[in-house]
Amino acid sequence: MSHACTLKVNGMSYPLELDAGRTLLTVLRGELGLTGAKEGCDDSECGACMVLVDGRPVNSCSYLALQADGREITTVEGLANGGELHPLQAAFLDEGGVQCGFCTPGMLISAEALLRRNPDPSEDEVRLALGGNLCRCTGYQKIAKAVLAAAPGATS
């Protein structure tokens, strides 16, 4: 059975008809063409599919799309302001926090969720906030450094 809903993604509203079992990730990628969020493990272990729902980090691979009906969804595509990179994106580039790039959208979203709540985190707090995001390339050092550099409360 199809169910009518409206997904509000990065400020745009998308009216959709969805089956109950559809996950938010498959709808973002399949119906809306927003392929920034990635399917890694497909069961909430790796964090590559991370998006914000009402400002909170959610593993979209394991979240029902219908449960996001009417709520504010932010994907990695919503971070940049037009042609201007988000400070986190710029810091990931500057610090070399990206290698193959597959985990990067999820890392950016988890980091954004952290910085919205805590603009001046410690390195331990950054590492805890990224605890649900796996990266097989970087060894995490430069990712943690990038998040600290992008923190609006950082003094350096």
Next chain:
Amino acid sequence: MSTGTYLQPASLHEALALLAEHGGAALVAGGTDLVVGTRQGKRTLPETLVAIHLLPNLDGIGGDRGGGLMLGALTTHDAIECSELVRSNWTALADASAIVGSPATRHVGTLGGNLANASPAMETGAPLVVLDAKVELQSSGGSRTVPIESLWASPGRTTAAPGEMITGVRVPAPARGSGSAYVRLEFRRSMEIAVVGAAALVTLAGDGTVAGARVALTAVAPTIVRSPAAEAALRGSEPTAQAIAAAAAAVHDTAAPISDVRGSDGYRKAMIEVIARRAIDVAARRAAGEDVPVPATMTVGGTR
């Protein structure tokens, strides 16, 4: 995945009516067990889903007139972890919610869901057992309150009747001079499930001896279990390292673990004693007024 029916009631009343009408319907809140389980291929999504994640008035943390704690079933682990009220007086529960899954799990995963999933490895169960919590169950026919220890029947099964929903948890104020803690054995910091875990509540008398003690164990039996032998060993003792170690050595009265992918029965038997000792130690230190940071697992070392 299923192409079944998705129902999103606007009120608790409507949710309970839908549960009564659709036998076999499953509740979904954060989906961190139900939906994740389907992605892992453990089960298929139930044919009818009643989505309760946005129901009003079920996600609060508050104090009651008797000094107790009231938690709505939809309270997230993140909200519990961050609550100064929970941390101050029901610290073991904050210890537990703070180490569930990842930040994403804690932001959408709910207390009611953790209890209803009835995993013997659940983090919030042992703390709520030592804190003597009561669980509120409601159905279209009425409501009842059960001691949390009688909520679980077996792994993955509760004693809730068809059509009943967990709506809240009530936790009495611990006696003066009490401290509590929850510690788990973990192989990694995040996205982890307890290999074994232990919660303790220690109440100290004016002379520093143990006036009351409760100990509960995680992932060593089909459900969360208390250890009457460990509790009896603590009662009346001075909480010295020796006395705490002796009490922890008594947990084998109810610890009867199985072997699975996270550990063998023998390893769990050896480790439950260690983890119980750490939990009792932190509870006793908190009871004596020491500020042991939440989550205790990070402070005293839950890793190998």
